[in-house]
Amino acid sequence: MSADRVVSCLKRLGADSLERKGGVSGIDIENDARALVNDLERYPHAFVLACIADRQTEANIVWSLPHAIREAASGFDFDTLLSLPKNVWASALASSGHWLATELEQLLPAAIRHIGNRYGGDASRIWADGSSGAAVARRFLAFDGVGLKIANMAVNILIRDFDIELAAPMPDIAVDTHVLRVFERLGLLGRLEHSPLSSTKNKQKLRLPLRARELSPEWPGEIDWPAWRVGKTWCHVRRPPDCHKCYMRSVCPRDGVTAHSTAGS
Numbered sequence: 083m084s085a086d087r088v089v090s091c092l093k094r095l096g097a098d099s100l101e102r103k104g105g106v107s108g109i110d111i112e113n114d115a116r117a118l119v120n121d122l123e124r125y126p127h128a129f130v131l132a133c134i135a136d137r138q139t140e141a142n143i144v145w146s147l148p149h150a151i152r153e154a155a156s157g158f159d160f161d162t163l164l165s166l167p168k169n170v171w172a173s174a175l176a177s178s179g180h181w182l183a184t185e186l187e188q189l190l191p192a193a194i195r196h197i198g199n200r201y202g203g204d205a206s207r208i209w210a211d212g213s214s215g216a217a218v219a220r221r222f223l224a225f226d227g228v229g230l231k232i233a234n235m236a237v238n239i240l241i242r243d244f245d246i247e248l249a250a251p252m253p254d255i256a257v258d259t260h261v262l263r264v265f266e267r268l269g270l271l272g273r274l275e276h277s278p279l280s281s282t283k284n285k286q287k288l289r290l291p292l293r294a295r296e297l298s299p300e301w302p303g304e305i306d307w308p309a310w311r312v313g314k315t316w317c318h319v320r321r322p323p324d325c326h327k328c329y330m331r332s333v334c335p336r337d338g339v340t341a342h343s344t345a346g347s
C-alpha cells in the first residue's frame with residue numbers, strides 16, 4: 083500500500099468527521115461553554131486560554147474551562163479577566179476538575195497579561211490577516227506553558243474548525259503518542275527496532291513532524307486530527323486495536339500489530 087493512499091484516506095476521515103457547524107470539533111460540552119470558546123469575534127481570549135489548558139486532562143474539561151472562569155468572574159470581558167483577583171482564578175480552576183489546576187493558576191493570568199501587553203487585549207491579533215501558519219504557531223509559543231504540541235494544535239484548530247485563512251508555511255503536526263502509534267501502525271513512520279535504547283520513542287517523536295511534512299507538505303497539520311482520532315477510537319494502546327471497525331482498515335498494513343498488541347507494540 084502506498085503512503086499516498088494511506089494519507090489520502092486519513093485526509094478523507096478528517097474531512098468526513100468535521101462537524102462543519104463551525105468551531106472546535108470533537109468535544110461534547112454544554113451549549114454555553116461551547117458558544118464561548120467558539121466566539122472568536124467577542125472572546126478570542128477564551129480560545130487561547132482553552133488551548134493553553136489543553137494538556138493531561140480530558141478535552142471536555144479543558145474546553146469548558148473558560149465558561150467556568152466566566153461563571154466565577156461574572157463576566158468574560160478582557161478587562162474583567164485582567165483585573166481578576168487570584169482567589170477567583172483559584173476557585174474557578176479548583177472546581178474545574180483539571181488535573182493541572184494549580185499550574186494553570188499561574189499560566190492563565192500570565193496569558194491574559196501577555197495578550198494585554200502584546201496584542202492590546204485583542205487575542206485575535208495572534209492570527210491577524212496575512213499571517214502564516216508558522217508565524218501564528220510562533221506567537222502561541224510565546225505564552226508561558228505552551229510548547230510545540232499546543233502551538234501547532236492551536237493553529238491547526240483555527241484553520242480546520244474556524245476556517246481561518248493562513249499563508250504558507252502551514253503548521254506542523256502536533257506530536258502526540260496516539261498520533262505516533264497510528265503513524266507507525268499505518269506504515270507511515272518506519273520503526274527504529276534496531277535500537278534497544280529507551281530514547282527510541284523520543285527519537286520517533288522528533289522524526290514524526292518531519293515525516294508529516296514529507297507526506298503532506300502543503301499542510302502537515304492536516305493529518306494530525308484524523309490520526310489522533312484513529313488512535314483514540316480504534317487503534318488502542320492498552321488493548322488490541324479494533325481493526326475490523328477502523329476507518330483505515332482497507333489501507334492499513336498493521337505494522338507491528340499482533341493478536342496481543344499493547345502499549346509496547
Ligand code: SF4
Nearest residue numbers: 317323325328331334
Ligand atoms: S486498521 Fe488496526 S492497526 Fe491499522 S490504524 Fe486501524 S486500528 Fe490501527
